[in-house]
Amino acid sequence: MSEAPAAPPTESAEGTGTSLLLTPPRPRSGWRLLPARVVAMCAVELQKLRHDRTELYTRAIQPALWLLIFGQTFTRIRAIPTGGIPYIDYLAPGIIAQSAMFIAIFYGIQIIWERDAGVLNKLLVTPTPRSALITGKAFAAGVKSLIQAVVVIVIAAILGVSLTWNPLKLLGVGLAVVLASAFFSCLSMSIAGIVLSRDRLMGIGQAITMPLFFGSNALYPVAIMPGWLQVVSRINPLSYQVDALRGLLLGTPAHLGLDFGVLAVAAALGITAASALLGRLAR
Amino acid sequence: MTTDTTAVACTGLSYRFGDTKAVDGLDLTVAEGEVFGLLGPNGAGKTTAIRCITTLLPVPAGMVRVFGHDTGRERMAVRRLLGYVPQQLSADSGLTGRENVELFARVFDVPRRERAARVAEALAAVGLADAADRLAGTYSGGMVRRLELAQALVSAPRLLILDEPTIGLDPIARTGVWDQIDSVRAATGMTVLVTTHYMDEADQHCDRVGLMHRGRIRALGTPDELRRGLAERQGTEALPTLEDVFRDVAGSGLDDRSGGFRDVRSTRRTANRVG
Numbered sequence: 001m002s003e004a005p006a007a008p009p010t011e012s013a014e015g016t017g018t019s020l021l022l023t024p025p026r027p028r029s030g031w032r033l034l035p036a037r038v039v040a041m042c043a044v045e046l047q048k049l050r051h052d053r054t055e056l057y058t059r060a061i062q063p064a065l066w067l068l069i070f071g072q073t074f075t076r077i078r079a080i081p082t083g084g085i086p087y088i089d090y091l092a093p094g095i096i097a098q099s100a101m102f103i104a105i106f107y108g109i110q111i112i113w114e115r116d117a118g119v120l121n122k123l124l125v126t127p128t129p130r131s132a133l134i135t136g137k138a139f140a141a142g143v144k145s146l147i148q149a150v151v152v153i154v155i156a157a158i159l160g161v162s163l164t165w166n167p168l169k170l171l172g173v174g175l176a177v178v179l180a181s182a183f184f185s186c187l188s189m190s191i192a193g194i195v196l197s198r199d200r201l202m203g204i205g206q207a208i209t210m211p212l213f214f215g216s217n218a219l220y221p222v223a224i225m226p227g228w229l230q231v232v233s234r235i236n237p238l239s240y241q242v243d244a245l246r247g248l249l250l251g252t253p254a255h256l257g258l259d260f261g262v263l264a265v266a267a268a269l270g271i272t273a274a275s276a277l278l279g280r281l282a283r
Numbered sequence: 284m285t286t287d288t289t290a291v292a293c294t295g296l297s298y299r300f301g302d303t304k305a306v307d308g309l310d311l312t313v314a315e316g317e318v319f320g321l322l323g324p325n326g327a328g329k330t331t332a333i334r335c336i337t338t339l340l341p342v343p344a345g346m347v348r349v350f351g352h353d354t355g356r357e358r359m360a361v362r363r364l365l366g367y368v369p370q371q372l373s374a375d376s377g378l379t380g381r382e383n384v385e386l387f388a389r390v391f392d393v394p395r396r397e398r399a400a401r402v403a404e405a406l407a408a409v410g411l412a413d414a415a416d417r418l419a420g421t422y423s424g425g426m427v428r429r430l431e432l433a434q435a436l437v438s439a440p441r442l443l444i445l446d447e448p449t450i451g452l453d454p455i456a457r458t459g460v461w462d463q464i465d466s467v468r469a470a471t472g473m474t475v476l477v478t479t480h481y482m483d484e485a486d487q488h489c490d491r492v493g494l495m496h497r498g499r500i501r502a503l504g505t506p507d508e509l510r511r512g513l514a515e516r517q518g519t520e521a522l523p524t525l526e527d528v529f530r531d532v533a534g535s536g537l538d539d540r541s542g543g544f545r546d547v548r549s550t551r552r553t554a555n556r557v558g
Contacts, residue, residue: 019404020397020400020401020404020439021401021404021405021408021436021437021439021470021471022439022471023439024363024364024391024438024439024440024441025388025391025392025393025394025401025438025439026392026394027363027392028392033392036389036392037389037390039389040386040389040390043385043386043389044375044378044382044386047378047379047382048375048377048378051377051378051379051418052377116371117371117372117373118369118370118371118372118373119373119375121334121339121367121369121373122367122368122369122373122434123390124338124339125337125338125339125362125365125367126362126387126390126391126438127359127362127363127390127391127392128390129359279341282339282340283300283339283340
């Protein structure tokens, strides 16, 4: 307290002084800034979920229906070649990936809402580089998707899907979910930076989520797709996520190295693009 | 002109949106420790000027300095000196008051061991200690404004920037917000830059004001100086109000550009949320 206040604190009636509020905190520098911002954004996401769990419950309904109705029916029909495992088992990793993607795609709408509410502007006036803000949001989407993934895994286990309980493999599942969610949230935030309005983004969000889902190996193997759809599936990061999840959870043959490589590169590209476009939302 | 004790210095600041020149050659100096009011009708360019000063809008180097730091070149350094309360009610309604302030403690690098104490002090300074663990969504408009003040104060800024802090509030809540600003300033000695279109508030609470119209400062001085100046020019005995001064410098044609559709809509939205 070397610097004395110009006048004594007037709020002493509250029981606390304002001594700490006279000294600015020491800036964190260099590499320590980014993880600190990521932690801050993830903490906000978890705090919000703690106050209002409605979203957690309502978002569990859709994947449950997919597994329960679609999964069980197609298990009986045996129309889709799954390499010898029950169809519902084959489907479960696809539904984990799908429900995580749906959460992440919502982040573009959320960032426009935050822009309209002034929350985004206020964060942009803090010592937080735009790339750190976007990385923070991307990992917050990952944390939320991770919770969703746990819910879907539990539902799948209840429905009798035989999943791995190997902690190392589950760790890999978590990593795949976080990386893919980071990509899809950044895709959505990039589009938000281009279209700038919530109405337009909602339309585009609806228009891309289903093609991303159907144009992947989440529901059926790539081999039975028509040629043009195989191309779509090959450039769709969701396919690589599903491939990794299937390999880790069910032990089916997978290309884990390629899968994680593609997901990491996609997340990095997404963060770069969304950070570059964030400035348009600040105007 | 620009010394270390100059809080804000704008020289020939201009900013255009498409064909509209929102700020058109603004020259402005805010001295350290003063409460400076930027006044003008909707659409005068106040908010755009604020957004240039807060680094939200990109400006070329040399146009704006905050405590000597160039906003075009040293954005991070400028941001560390600022506490900013935007026009909209910007607290997160899904978090408690304490969590709202905590977020800003984190993004301003308050170390963990003093975070809780600092957050508690900021909340106590605006009289929200008792409501700290309620969701901000349950706060009244005046309480949200005070919470935003706490968010801005937690990093001990040297310059507090408030964009229309009393917009849409009822007279009692308006007085409450100004009392809070006055007491914070008395306790910390920080510089305050505030925009408003309520001339009576500026008259009462600002050390100096700048009357802005069509992107430029049209009159500058203490409220008293401006009113006396007009009285002398008009040769009247009775002291005019700041509003009279404003009408005098802006001349006719006040209505044709007073706020685009988006301005008015966002103002109304804020007013609605404040209730």
